[in-house]
Amino acid sequence: MSLPKIIDTHQFGRMREGAAYYIFGTRSALVESGTSLSAPYIIDALPDANLDYIFVTHVHLDHAGGAGELARRYPHASVITHPRGARHLADPTRLVESVRKATGEMFSLYGEAIPIDEGRVQPARDGERFDLGAGITIEAIYSPGHAPHHVCFFEPNRRYLFLGDAAGALRNGVLYCTTPPPSFDLEVSLYTIDKLRSLHPKKIFYTHFGSGDNPDRLLKNYSDLLKRWAEAIDTRRGQMPLAELIDDLLADTNLFPTGFDEQLRPELAMSVRGMFGYLERVAP
Numbered sequence: 106m107s108l109p110k111i112i113d114t115h116q117f118g119r120m121r122e123g124a125a126y127y128i129f130g131t132r133s134a135l136v137e138s139g140t141s142l143s144a145p146y147i148i149d150a151l152p153d154a155n156l157d158y159i160f161v162t163h164v165h166l167d168h169a170g171g172a173g174e175l176a177r178r179y180p181h182a183s184v185i186t187h188p189r190g191a192r193h194l195a196d197p198t199r200l201v202e203s204v205r206k207a208t209g210e211m212f213s214l215y216g217e218a219i220p221i222d223e224g225r226v227q228p229a230r231d232g233e234r235f236d237l238g239a240g241i242t243i244e245a246i247y248s249p250g251h252a253p254h255h256v257c258f259f260e261p262n263r264r265y266l267f268l269g270d271a272a273g274a275l276r277n278g279v280l281y282c283t284t285p286p287p288s289f290d291l292e293v294s295l296y297t298i299d300k301l302r303s304l305h306p307k308k309i310f311y312t313h314f315g316s317g318d319n320p321d322r323l324l325k326n327y328s329d330l331l332k333r334w335a336e337a338i339d340t341r342r343g344q345m346p347l348a349e350l351i352d353d354l355l356a357d358t359n360l361f362p363t364g365f366d367e368q369l370r371p372e373l374a375m376s377v378r379g380m381f382g383y384l385e386r387v388a389p
């Protein structure tokens with residue numbers, strides 16, 4: 106396996122916002138499906154593929170929303186995810202509802218999700234390995250925090266780690282928090298990052314977006330960033346209403362020394378709401 110092939114999923118109609126990764130030995134797999142609106146881009150990028158596996162790190166629609174479309178296009182593929190996510194792929198009704206609540210004005214950009222035949226959704230155990238042939242294996246690594254049902258995928262021979270949203274988003278070399286409602290958990294996230302560091306990955310691949318050099322430093326930096334993000338939100342909590350808190354926080358030059366692309370505001374606001382919700386749960 107050389108580098109996995111990165112496919113831009115054109116998430117939210119933007120370039121370099123969402124990625125899927127194509128990996129093959131004698132069998133082939135995709136990590137992440139993008140939204141249902143991404144499926145045509147993925148199918149276009151893989152004209153001759155006959156996927157055996159579609160691995161999705163979690164069932165948020167920007168990671169798994171297109172899995173139903175892809176399962177139709179690639180009829181041999183099993184869809185692999187965490188057991189707690191599996192039932193939502195078979196019946197996405199509740200999932201779509203929860204995304205509608207979490208994403209608000211951005212909802213239409215997430216597309217729809219079509220149900221996947223239950224028999225084709227395969228729940229992965231922590232540490233379970235999937236053989237792609239030619240010395241390539243994909244191992245499921247449970248990685249809760251961003252969501253309780255998050256799972257990273259690891260190629261242990263090359264030490265390639267597909268992060269999903271477990272360790273933030275990397276955009277133009279800058280790390281951003283991915284801490285959405287309803288179930289982001291700081292303590293569990295920090296534990297997961299330590300677990301991911303203990304794998305000593307040689308390369309890490311972000312769904313948002315692309316590969317990162319010096320994985321251990323990036324993972325450590327994300328841990329630090331999460332703590333700063335939590336503290337910045339906690340100190341403002343109770344001082345001002347949530348909408349004002351979001352604006353105040355996003356204007357904080359300690360957190361965003363070089364500013365940020367305004368297009369990211371709704372996503373960042375969502376991450377503020379997720380961390381805020383966590384803090385309200387653990388320390389009301």
Ligand SMILES: [Zn+2]
Binds near residue numbers: 165167168270312313
């Ligand atoms: Zn995501």
